[in-house]
Amino acid sequence: MQQAIQFIRSNLSASYSTLELQSVSRLLISKVSGYSFTEIIVNKNTTFSEEQRKILRNYVEKLKSGLPIQYVLGETEFCGLNFMVNDAVLIPRPETEELVQWMLEEIEHDSLVLDIGTGSGCIAIALKHFLPGADVYACDIDEDSLGVAANNAENLGLKISFFQCDILKTEKSDRKYHVIVSNPPYIPCSERKDVMSRVKDFEPERALFVKDSDPLIFYRKIAQFAQLNLFPGGNLFFEVHRDFGKACVQLLEDMSYAEVQLKKDIFGNERMVKAVKK
Ligand SMILES: C[S@@+](CC[C@H](N)C(=O)[O-])C[C@H]1O[C@@H](n2cnc3c(N)ncnc32)[C@H](O)[C@@H]1O
Incomplete structure (x- = not known):
């Protein structure tokens, strides 16, 4: 998970402010791992499978193109x-x-x-x-x-x-x-x-x-x-x-x-x- 967070930061820091990047990272990790925000903290040493890394890379590529995170994930909260x-x-x-x-x-x-x-x-x-x-x-x-x-x-x-x-x-x-x-x-x-x-x-x-x-x-x-x-x-x-x-x-x-x-x-x-x- 730590590696995944690092991967997100290094690829997206140019596109988002520090605060936005924190929230984008949490949403991505939560979506890929299936963990809630609290579970992410508890499970921070878990490693992603190859399939999960592939999904994450795909999301990050779409975000780099400028697509809003809500469209990338296909969902949002209201x-x-x-x-x-x-x-x-x-x-x-x-x-x-x-x-x-x-x-x-x-x-x-x-x-x-x-x-x-x-x-x-x-x-x-x-x-x-x-x-x-x-x-x-x-x-x-x-x-x-x-x-x-x-x-x-x-x-x-x-x-x-x-x-x-x-x-x-x-x-x-x-x-x-x-x-x-x-x-x-x-x-x-x-x-x-x-x-x-x-x-x-x-x-x-x-x-x-x-x-x-x-x-x-x-x-x-x-x-x-x-x-x-x-x-x-x-x-x-x-x-x-x-x-x-x-x-x-x-x-x-x-x-x-x-x-x-x-x-x-x-x-x-x-x-x-x-x-x-x-
Ligand atoms: C600013 S969005 C609001 C969407 C949603 N209600 C929200 O608050 O997130 C405006 C909406 O009005 C719709 N719209 C635009 N022109 C319209 C029209 N002439 N008659 C009815 N709806 C229209 C658009 O398709 C869009 O879904």
Whole structure:
């Protein structure tokens, strides 16, 4: 195991910060050995078989090409749950866990919920896991994402209704909801140059970027959709770009939403919005 750690460090130290490298090493060793993080420490003198070394070399080669560790391993953790991921879906982020946390504090346990742009299904699935009495629906424009999300729900034994939908072209739904949530694409194309290549070269374009000419397009369309398809008093939740929180609040107030709140993440960035339909 010590040798494996050395091998990882010498091959990947140019690609990651010291802190990132520690976490990448732990994830790789855990995946190859099947040990939990604690078991790795206890078993640090164990040696890898030739087969395990081959698997590790393969992972390290993929990481050297820039592929995110979550895609290399095919899985990641979100809200303490294990999610399968591949390059069809955005890798779930910690700030989205904070959005889910906020929702869990605010919404009724038996709510009818819709997650728009579900990707891996992380928001919808975490909500259903922590609120088993909720009736959860989730949609995405992308069929491959819906396949990943449905597998994730099945692996976790959770019943969620997934459907395909282009929210930019949808006005009415068959049912009304108590809660609508979305973490839509929100990075203006002009910011592409500032986005890490590990993100822009590998994660789905459709999940990330919006036209510079209308960066709030998804917020406006989803807020219009929610006007028609939320029950009165229903809640709308968004994750937002840290520079667009106030603009999103303004947009929702202009559309007559009540109690519009902007919330900061643990780093002090304005990343979450909640509004109530009158
Ligand atoms: C930022 S990702 C969020 C994924 C997931 N909800 C999460 O939080 O990790 C945005 C998602 O919106 C989906 N999407 C993009 N355009 C869409 C559209 N017009 N209608 C519905 N979904 C769309 C993308 O396929 C992607 O899965």
